[in-house]
Amino acid sequence: MSDSSLRHRKGEITLTVRGPDRQPLADQVVTVAQDRHAFAFGNIGFDFVDLVGGPAEETTSVESFGGDSRLDLDRLGELWLDVFNTATLPFYWGRYEPRRGAPDTERLTATARWLAERGVTVKGHPLVWHTVQPSWLLGLELDEVERLLRARVRDLAGGFAGLIDTWDAINEAVIMPVFANGDNAITPLARARGRIHLVRLAFEEARAANPAATLVLNDFDLSSAYECLIEGVLEAGVRIDAIGLQTHMHQGYRGEEYMRQMLDRFARYGLPLHLTETTLVSGHLMPPEIEDLNDYQIPHWPSTPEGEARQAEEVERHYRSLLAHPAVQSINYWGLTDRGAWLGAPAGLVRTDGSPKPAYDTLKALVKGEWWLSPTELRTGADGTVTVAGFLGDYTVAVGDRATRFTIDAPDTTATVDLS
Amino acid sequence: MSDSSLRHRKGEITLTVRGPDRQPLADQVVTVAQDRHAFAFGNIGFDFVDLVGGPAEETTSVESFGGDSRLDLDRLGELWLDVFNTATLPFYWGRYEPRRGAPDTERLTATARWLAERGVTVKGHPLVWHTVQPSWLLGLELDEVERLLRARVRDLAGGFAGLIDTWDAINEAVIMPVFANGDNAITPLARARGRIHLVRLAFEEARAANPAATLVLNDFDLSSAYECLIEGVLEAGVRIDAIGLQTHMHQGYRGEEYMRQMLDRFARYGLPLHLTETTLVSGHLMPPEIEDLNDYQIPHWPSTPEGEARQAEEVERHYRSLLAHPAVQSINYWGLTDRGAWLGAPAGLVRTDGSPKPAYDTLKALVKGEWWLSPTELRTGADGTVTVAGFLGDYTVAVGDRATRFTIDAPDTTATVDLS
Numbered sequence: 003m004s005d006s007s008l009r010h011r012k013g014e015i016t017l018t019v020r021g022p023d024r025q026p027l028a029d030q031v032v033t034v035a036q037d038r039h040a041f042a043f044g045n046i047g048f049d050f051v052d053l054v055g056g057p058a059e060e061t062t063s064v065e066s067f068g069g070d071s072r073l074d075l076d077r078l079g080e081l082w083l084d085v086f087n088t089a090t091l092p093f094y095w096g097r098y099e100p101r102r103g104a105p106d107t108e109r110l111t112a113t114a115r116w117l118a119e120r121g122v123t124v125k126g127h128p129l130v131w132h133t134v135q136p137s138w139l140l141g142l143e144l145d146e147v148e149r150l151l152r153a154r155v156r157d158l159a160g161g162f163a164g165l166i167d168t169w170d171a172i173n174e175a176v177i178m179p180v181f182a183n184g185d186n187a188i189t190p191l192a193r194a195r196g197r198i199h200l201v202r203l204a205f206e207e208a209r210a211a212n213p214a215a216t217l218v219l220n221d222f223d224l225s226s227a228y229e230c231l232i233e234g235v236l237e238a239g240v241r242i243d244a245i246g247l248q249t250h251m252h253q254g255y256r257g258e259e260y261m262r263q264m265l266d267r268f269a270r271y272g273l274p275l276h277l278t279e280t281t282l283v284s285g286h287l288m289p290p291e292i293e294d295l296n297d298y299q300i301p302h303w304p305s306t307p308e309g310e311a312r313q314a315e316e317v318e319r320h321y322r323s324l325l326a327h328p329a330v331q332s333i334n335y336w337g338l339t340d341r342g343a344w345l346g347a348p349a350g351l352v353r354t355d356g357s358p359k360p361a362y363d364t365l366k367a368l369v370k371g372e373w374w375l376s377p378t379e380l381r382t383g384a385d386g387t388v389t390v391a392g393f394l395g396d397y398t399v400a401v402g403d404r405a406t407r408f409t410i411d412a413p414d415t416t417a418t419v420d421l422s
Numbered sequence: 423m424s425d426s427s428l429r430h431r432k433g434e435i436t437l438t439v440r441g442p443d444r445q446p447l448a449d450q451v452v453t454v455a456q457d458r459h460a461f462a463f464g465n466i467g468f469d470f471v472d473l474v475g476g477p478a479e480e481t482t483s484v485e486s487f488g489g490d491s492r493l494d495l496d497r498l499g500e501l502w503l504d505v506f507n508t509a510t511l512p513f514y515w516g517r518y519e520p521r522r523g524a525p526d527t528e529r530l531t532a533t534a535r536w537l538a539e540r541g542v543t544v545k546g547h548p549l550v551w552h553t554v555q556p557s558w559l560l561g562l563e564l565d566e567v568e569r570l571l572r573a574r575v576r577d578l579a580g581g582f583a584g585l586i587d588t589w590d591a592i593n594e595a596v597i598m599p600v601f602a603n604g605d606n607a608i609t610p611l612a613r614a615r616g617r618i619h620l621v622r623l624a625f626e627e628a629r630a631a632n633p634a635a636t637l638v639l640n641d642f643d644l645s646s647a648y649e650c651l652i653e654g655v656l657e658a659g660v661r662i663d664a665i666g667l668q669t670h671m672h673q674g675y676r677g678e679e680y681m682r683q684m685l686d687r688f689a690r691y692g693l694p695l696h697l698t699e700t701t702l703v704s705g706h707l708m709p710p711e712i713e714d715l716n717d718y719q720i721p722h723w724p725s726t727p728e729g730e731a732r733q734a735e736e737v738e739r740h741y742r743s744l745l746a747h748p749a750v751q752s753i754n755y756w757g758l759t760d761r762g763a764w765l766g767a768p769a770g771l772v773r774t775d776g777s778p779k780p781a782y783d784t785l786k787a788l789v790k791g792e793w794w795l796s797p798t799e800l801r802t803g804a805d806g807t808v809t810v811a812g813f814l815g816d817y818t819v820a821v822g823d824r825a826t827r828f829t830i831d832a833p834d835t836t837a838t839v840d841l842s
Contacts, residue, residue, distance in 0.1 A: 176646050180687065193690065197650060198657045226596050227647035230617060234654020237618045267600065270613070 003269060004262050004326040011041065011325055011373070013410040014391040018418040019382055019399060026386025027421075033400045035377040038121060039087055040394035040411065041325070042276075042332030043369050047089030047117060047124075049078055049338065054116045055109025073339065073356050079120070081352055082338055085366050088123045090278075090334055091166070093158060094134035102138045107161065114165045125334075126166045127278075128173035128220060129155045130204040132181050132188035139187040144194055147187045152207050160211030168216040170246060170278065172204035176223040176231055183294050197231060202240050209241070220246030220278050224264055232271055244331065245271065248279040252288040252295055252347055255316040258323040265327045274331035277324055281336045284313035284359055285348040295345060305340060305348035305359065314360035317351075321368055335365075423689060424682050424746040431461065431745055431793070433830040434811040438838040439802055439819060446806025447841075453820045455797040458541060459507055460814035460831065461745070462696075462752030463789050467509030467537060467544075469498055469758065474536045475529025493759065493776050499540070501772055502758055505786050508543045510698075510754055511586070513578060514554035522558045527581065534585045545754075546586045547698075548593035548640060549575045550624040552601050552608035559607040564614055567607045572627050580631030588636040590666055590698065592624035596643040596651055603714050617651060622660050629661070640666030640698050644684055652691055664751065665691065668699040672708040672715055672767055675736040678743040685747045694751035697744055701756045704733035704779055705768040715765060725760060725768035725779065734780035737771075741788055755785075 019027045052058070053075040073081075082089075091114060092098070099105040114124045130151060139147060159169060174181075178200060179192035192200050205217050219235065219242045221228050235242060245268050249256070268275055284305045292298045324330045337343045340350040351362035370376075375392040382388045390397065390410065398407050404421035439447045472478070473495040493501075502509075511534060512518070519525040534544045550571060559567060579589060594601075598620060599612035612620050625637050639655065639662045641648050655662060665688050669676070688695055704725045712718045744750045757763045760770040771782035795812040802808045810817065810830065818825050824841035 176650060179690075180646060180649075196653050196657070198653050223646070225645075225647060226600060226643070227645060227650050229600075230596060230647050230650035230654060233616050233618050234650060234657055237616070237654055238657040 003266055003328060004323065005328070006322065006326045008325055008373075009413075010328045011393055012391065013394050013413050013415065014389060015408065015410050015414075016387050016389045016416045017399060017408060018385070018387050018416070019401070020386065020418060020420045021401075022404070022420070022422055024420060027382055027401065028384050028386050030382045030386075030401060031379050032382060032388060033377050033379055034375065034388075034390050034397060035400075036375040036392055036395055036397050037407070038396040039369065039373070040396075042088040042123065042334070043086050044088035044090060044125070044332055044334035045082065045086045045338055046092070046127075046334070046336055047082070047113065047122075048092050049073075049342070050075070050082075050089070050113045050116065051091065051109055053078065054113045058106065058109065059104075073341075077356060078338070081358065081362070083120055083122070085351075085362070085369050086335075087121065088125060088332060088334065089117045090125045090127045091117075093126045093128065094131070095139070095154065096134045096136040099154075100136055102136070105157075111162070111165065114162065118165060123168065124166045125168040126158060126162065126170070128170035129158060129208055130171065130188070130200060131173040132178050132186045132192070133174075133184065135186040135188065140185060142187060144191055147191050148195075148203070151188070151191070152203060155204055155207040156211040159208035159215055163212040163214070167212065167214055169208055169218065170220040171208050171217040171242075172201050173220045174222060175201055175219070176221050176227045183296065198234055198238050198240070201231075201235050202238065205240050205242060216243045218242070218244045218246040218276055218278065220248065220276075222248040222250065222279075224248075224268075229267060232268075236271065242273065244274040244276045246276045246278040249277060250279055250281040250295060250336065250344075252281060252283055252298070252345065252349070253290050253292070254287045255282055255320065258319060261320070261323050262327065265324075265329060269327070269329035273329075275327070275329045276331055277333040279336045280320070280333055281344075281347070281349045282313050282316045282320065282361070283347050283349050284309040284361065288347075298345060300346070303346050303348055305353055309348065310359045310361065314364045317361040318364050318368065321365065325373075423686055423748060424743065425748070426742065426746045428745055428793075429833075430748045431813055432811065433814050433833050433835065434809060435828065435830050435834075436807050436809045436836045437819060437828060438805070438807050438836070439821070440806065440838060440840045442824070442840070442842055444840060447802055447821065448804050448806050450802045450806075450821060451799050452802060452808060453797050453799055454795065454808075454810050454817060455820075456795040456812055456815055456817050457827065458816040459789065459793070460816075462508040462543065462754070463506050464508035464510060464545070464752055464754035465502065465506045465758055466512070466547075466754070466756055467502070467533065467542075468512050469493075469762070470495070470502075470509070470536065471511065471529055471533045473498065475532045478526065478529065479524075493761075497776060498758070501778065501782070503540055503542070505771075505782070505789050506755075507541065508545060508752060508754065509537045510545045510547045511537075513546045513548065514551070515559070515574065516554045516556040519556055519574075522556070525577075531582070531585065534582065538585060543588065544586045545588040546578065546582065546590070548590035549578060549628055550591065550608070550620060551593040552598050552606045552612070553594075553604065555606040555608065560605060562607060564611055567611050568615075568623070571608070571611070572623060575624055575627040576631040579628035579635055583632040583634070587632065587634055589628055589638065590640040591628050591637040591662075592621050593640045594642060595621055595639070596641050596647045603716065618654055618658050618660070621651075621655050622658065625660050625662060636663045638662070638664045638666040638696055638698065640668065640696075642668040642670065642699075644668075644688075649687060652688075656691065662693065664694040664696045666696045666698040669697060670699055670701040670715060670756065670764075672701060672703055672718070672765065672769070673710050673712070674707045675702055675740065678739060681740070681743050682747065685744075685749060689747070689749035693749075695747070695749045696751060697753040699756045700740070700753055701764075701767070701769045702733050702736045702740065702781070703767050703769050704729040704781065708767075718765060720766070723766050723768055725773060729768065730779045730781065734784045737781040738784050738788065741785065745793075
């Protein structure tokens, strides 16, 4: 199903450009520029929570990563916004509400707003999961856990509606009832009531609280198990908006052929595919025998020149191959800088000292170069029309200091725009 | 959940034994003996098809195994019936109906009847599968394949009702839509319409044709994938009567702890567990890197003295541990003799020359020894009662040449029996 020409990512629009007097501007030089990709080029925005929202009031002992306090907000924001248009913010229950009844709403709201003001689509991760759990949930009755979980899903999906309209509704449901790498209150609930019960809970509560939300089923298990879960969920009548596919490749890039076959398997369900968690390291690879990536704990995992060269090459191959598959709607990279990266891995696109790695430049050269229309002068015809071809997304057309926006959202369309 | 005392397998009954005059037989010596286990100790009965039903009329090039023509029917029957009470007969589509419209009904009916007349419960395997397929099915339209598949399921389940009331309704649905080890017409159907569609098709057609049937969902994939499939199937409202768990251990016995954990995972659904396909070899082990067991093809796979000793020990450990788990309702061993065994493996309990291996004697010593009540003399009390303790199953009580049957089907019951 792949098409490396990326023609399915592109469109062409014939604009009739008119002046403030609604008359076509014949034979005029206009400047056309792309403002935004329709495709979601995402990254986590965890670092911004402290930088925008200030330090957390509650301290917590649960797993925490993504908190680069070395770069200031301006520099981090510049690096981030130069490439990405979609940010995932952390709503892990144990970090968001380490003390029962005292959720971290204000800092997350401020961060989401800061990103939204800069044109970034904000996504929340995850509403339901069994890891990074608050300790106060342990020991409660199953009914009480389910009641609290439902309330959390409603409160988040409803409370952030309009600011955050995309959520990983449930994370890693395949392993949820048999997860054995840490006590938590969600695994026993999933074991007693079943995976589909938990999936339905997540989607139905979130949907009721924010009917406009895009709700994602997300998993790292890309085997037949996930297919079986998806088939069961769909058969049960639960509406899911996208299939989330994690690809933390700390153990090595899996290659285009693996990805194509994997995407084909999940594209069968006719749903958009979101590559929700993408990692390619710029250091040595994690040994293949590690099953739960969390079990690999080393004091120092350096980024190396050879690793950085390999990472840059793999990032390019990976993004090209993913965009070539029409079912893919978003790619979310898992971290901008190496500081505070998950597992201490050199997974970032920026080094700990704040300098971009080759992978950063490579990705930027695709997203804002090869796949992007930089300001370009075109000349309208005698009828005031000009044809613009480019990647699907938002554009501006300007003559002098008069400008207006338009969108390329289909292979071949026409529109009339009035400069004002 | 395991209990090695096997108390859940046993019961006690207090019988009031009466004579033909309906008076209690006080202070009398009675002989009590077990006739049958309630637990299904099964084996495949493929060898019997040729021996009872005669040679096949149609020749076929599809995979075939289980056809020991070296032992005669008396000897094979004796070895088989001394240990087992439940037989699985082969209904692989490609072998059962190698020529379209000419099913092998007569031979299978004769074989099933021969077994049933000897007190054996007969099971059919499998109604729906993607392997051992007839070549005439290839190239037909999906709708036609589905129509023919539905007709086959109905014809078999309905046509054999009363003689065969247990079926593997569908085999290996987890891999069915992504199976890549041989062209067949069922994989494309499963890919296009989904696993749950095929499972529902199998169960609903079979149920409609034989409402009394015990219908089994059977798989070799014992991972989370199978759990997810089961949850989806149950959520979809398909009624399944037992969960079938294959354990072909050509690559080595997996041990009690693996089995206990695996059984616990599948016991969560509250359904009986059938260990449908059990293999432990008495020769060298298949290398662990083989993924599809069918890919291991060697000219000669001998049974060895060391292998036979190991097999005997493992058969004992395996059966003890499976019976200890209350959810397990049947164990079906996959072959009696090594002749014609699947993959040419020394998987049988009897050598190619017809002599029993140690594993045969070990298993018989459990099933018809330690777990069995051989004829035993007991004395009734003054009120004509006698208490019999034993494994759940059917028994006979006799005084002289007067006898009658009774059943132990609960931990502690009473009954009155009249000798006649």
